[in-house]
Amino acid sequence: MANKSLNSILTDAQFWVPVLALIFGIVLLTIFH
Amino acid sequence: MAGQTLSMPASAKARTRSLHLLGVLSGFSAGVWMGAAEAPTKFVAAGFSPTLLSLAMVTGVFVGRWTIPTALKGTGYIFHDLGEKKHLIIWALLGGALWAVANTLGTVAVRDVGLAIAFPLWNTDSLIGLMWGWLFFNELQGATVSVLTRVLGGSIAILAGAVILGYASHLRSAMGMHRSTSGIIVSVGAALIWGTMFLPYRKAYISGMNPLSFVTVFTIGELVTMTTLALAFEGGPQKLAHKIVLAHPALFWMFLGGFCWVVGDLFAQYAAKYVGISRAAPLMNTNQLWGLAWGTLVFGEFSRQGSLIRALVTGASVIMIIGALSISLAVAPEEEHVSRAVASKRECERYGMDHAQVEASLAGDDPLANTAPRRRWWDYLILTLAVGVFVVLAKNSTRVPFAVDFRWVAMLVLAMQGSLLGCGYLLWKRTRFS
Numbered sequence: 001m002a003n004k005s006l007n008s009i010l011t012d013a014q015f016w017v018p019v020l021a022l023i024f025g026i027v028l029l030t031i032f033h
Numbered sequence: 034m035a036g037q038t039l040s041m042p043a044s045a046k047a048r049t050r051s052l053h054l055l056g057v058l059s060g061f062s063a064g065v066w067m068g069a070a071e072a073p074t075k076f077v078a079a080g081f082s083p084t085l086l087s088l089a090m091v092t093g094v095f096v097g098r099w100t101i102p103t104a105l106k107g108t109g110y111i112f113h114d115l116g117e118k119k120h121l122i123i124w125a126l127l128g129g130a131l132w133a134v135a136n137t138l139g140t141v142a143v144r145d146v147g148l149a150i151a152f153p154l155w156n157t158d159s160l161i162g163l164m165w166g167w168l169f170f171n172e173l174q175g176a177t178v179s180v181l182t183r184v185l186g187g188s189i190a191i192l193a194g195a196v197i198l199g200y201a202s203h204l205r206s207a208m209g210m211h212r213s214t215s216g217i218i219v220s221v222g223a224a225l226i227w228g229t230m231f232l233p234y235r236k237a238y239i240s241g242m243n244p245l246s247f248v249t250v251f252t253i254g255e256l257v258t259m260t261t262l263a264l265a266f267e268g269g270p271q272k273l274a275h276k277i278v279l280a281h282p283a284l285f286w287m288f289l290g291g292f293c294w295v296v297g298d299l300f301a302q303y304a305a306k307y308v309g310i311s312r313a314a315p316l317m318n319t320n321q322l323w324g325l326a327w328g329t330l331v332f333g334e335f336s337r338q339g340s341l342i343r344a345l346v347t348g349a350s351v352i353m354i355i356g357a358l359s360i361s362l363a364v365a366p367e368e369e370h371v372s373r374a375v376a377s378k379r380e381c382e383r384y385g386m387d388h389a390q391v392e393a394s395l396a397g398d399d400p401l402a403n404t405a406p407r408r409r410w411w412d413y414l415i416l417t418l419a420v421g422v423f424v425v426l427a428k429n430s431t432r433v434p435f436a437v438d439f440r441w442v443a444m445l446v447l448a449m450q451g452s453l454l455g456c457g458y459l460l461w462k463r464t465r466f467s
Contacts, residue, residue, distance in 0.1 A: 005120055008383055014169050014236065018127045021229040025134035028222045032215050033141055033266055 050364060052397050055456075055463055056308030057361040059300045060316025062452040064357075066297030068323020069449055073290030074143075075332060075435055076283055083140030084266045085276050089284055091133060091259040093291020095252045099419035100292070102299065105466045106245050108415070109406030114246040117401075120384050121237050125247050128233035129254020135226040137262050138219050145216030152321060153199035154220035159188055159314035161228020166310040170235050171376040173311050175368025183363035188315040190356025195321055197349035201342050231310040234302060239377050240386060241394030243401070243467060244302030248295065285430035288423060296453065303460060306395070309373070312360050319357050322350055323445075330441035399467035 009015055076086055115122060142151035163184075166172035173181060237247045267273040277284075297320070304313035325346065328334040365373075377395065381388040390400045460466055 005384070009120055009123060012383065014232065015124075017165070017169075018124075018131055018229050018232055021226050022127065022130055022134060025131070025138060025222060025226045028219060029134065029137060029141070029262070032145075032219050033137075 048396065049370065051463060052307045053364045055397070055459055056304045056306070056313065057316065058456045058459060060304035060308065060313050061319065061357070061361075062456040063297045063301035063304055063313075063317045064319035065323050065449055065452045066293050066300060067317065067320035068297075068325075069327060069445065070290045070294035070297055071320070071324040072293075072327045072331070073287045075433075076287065081280060081283065082267065082276065083144065084137060084263050085273075085280060086287060087133070087136050087140060088259050088263040089277075089280065089287035090291040090294065091136075091252075091255045093288030094295045094298075095256045095291075096288065096419050096422050097292035097295040098248060098252045099415050100423075101296065102245050102248065103412055103416045103419070106243065107406070107408035107412040109409060109412075110401065111243070111246045111249055113405040114243050114401055115250065118237075118240055118242050118246075118384075118386065121240060121242055121247070122250050124233040124236050125250035126254035126257075128230050128247075129251040129256075130258040131226050131230040131233070132251070133255045133258035133262060135223045135230065137259070137266075138223040138226065142216050142220040142223060145219065146213055147203070150199055150203065150213075150216065151220045151223075152202075153192070153195040154217065155224050155227060156192055156195040156318050156321065157221075158224045158228035158231075159191070159318050161225060162231035162314035163188060163311040165229065165232045166235060169232065169376075170239055170309070171372035172235075172309045173369065174372040175366065175370075176363075177366055180363045180366060180369070183359045184311055184315075187356040187359035187363070188311075190359065191315045191318050191353050192356075194349040194351075194353030194356060195318070197345055197352065198321060198325060201345035201349065204342055204345075228314075231305065231314055234305040234313075235310045236380075238302075238306035238395070239373070239391075240380050240384070241377075241391035241400075243394075244299055244306060245466065247302060248299055251298075252295070282429065282431040283434075285423070285426035286433060288426055292423070293449075300452075300456060303464075307397070308365075312363065315360055316357055319353060322353055325350065326441075326445060331438050331445065333436060333438060394467055397464040397467060399465045402465060402467075 070090070073086065073090060139151065139155060142154075163172075167174065173184060176184070233251075234247070238244070263273055264270060267276060280287075297317075301313060301317045304316060308316075329346070373395075374392065377391055378388055380386065381391055393400045
């Protein structure tokens with residue numbers, strides 16, 4: 001059940017948008033802070 | 034029978050309109066409280082590190098979450114809601130992490146180009162939120178030309194007002210743009226991340242989650258991320274601890290800013306739930322007007338300024354108010370609700386949720402009220418401890434290190450109380466804080 005739920009999250013295209021935004025933000029902070 | 038058939042759509046329409054009004058009022062109230070939360074940023078000018086300030090505010094947000102919100106719904110209700118929608122926990126953590134990163138980028142932008150340029154650029158986050166709402170959650174799909182014009186026109190007016198306010202602040206400030214390119218890149222980055230933060234908001238509410246449950250996990254995401262960033266940027270645990278001890282007398286004011294932010298954010302969450310992010314995000318951005326009110330009236334930032342600056346500030350404020358009013362009049366037509374229901378159904382099928390229950394929650398009902406556990410003794414203990422933290426910090430605080438006009442503080446606090454009690458009462462009456 002937990003695997004099914006995790007699979008639903010990971011295969012949800014919407015999930016990767018905030019993940020990529022977070023990585024982008026951390027990269028920006030590392031460069032410019 | 035015929036009368037019944039005719040009256041049904043009318044009552045449904047009235048329910049839709051009352052929820053729209055509730056969402057709009059929540060958006061305006063979010064602006065009032067989030068504007069007040071900006072006041073402690075004055076401490077940056079008093080020599081406090083931006084990262085430390087952010088960390089103190091986020092800790093205040095976390096503690097603040099266990100005050101009024103705990104009085105509204107007990108922990109049993111929150112954990113029951115989270116247990117039914119476990120997949121949203123990671124979304125709320127992501128939302129909190131995005132806020133912490135965007136806020137730290139924001140402080141870097143203020144350092145590099147000043148608030149005057151950074152703030153209007155951040156406000157483009159509402160357009161990014163609007164794009165995600167349209168793309169992923171079918172927001173504004175099925176809207177009439179008139180509704181589209183009101184929402185888009187209103188968003189652009191609020192943005193234009195922000196740009197003019199920024200220009201007026203720039204004229205006032207003698208601050209040089211010593212790192213303008215990097216500052217602008219960072220400001221745009223912060224807007225992109227803040228705009229994307231609305232995606233987790235909407236994801237939660239299209240699934241019928243209670244905003245109090247979402248905010249609970251969101252504040253944990255904020256606190257963990259901000260602590261990590263502070264440790265990385267302030268030179269490790271020992272140096273950070275030393276700076277916190279030095280900042281101790283001012284911590285109360287920063288925590289108070291965090292408390293204002295959590296109340297504002299709760300209103301923002303209710304706005305996102307009942308009118309969607311395309312309408313909620315620009316309404317929240319009216320916080321700039323309230324931030325301006327604190328700056329000009331309480332801290333006297335625009336005193337002794339020329340008539341041009343005063344005219345620009347007044348004009349920009351009027352444009353922003355007109356923009357916000359335009360959005361508040363854009364009631365979603367039936368077709369837009371149908372599009373939203375399609376997006377909700379898709380979520381229910383993917384994550385195995387009860388669609389009828391989700392729709393009931395989105396209609397302002399509280400389907401969990403009958404099944405969730407009642408308040409327990411530890412809810413009162415948590416509430417007492419959280420309030421206690423604020424009382425202890427207040428006892429050890431010093432006066433703020435800048436001039437304050439207390440008459441205007443009283444007026445603005447009155448406006449905040451009015452929005453809290455007025456909008457809070459309507460939310461309770463119509464949705465029982467669902």
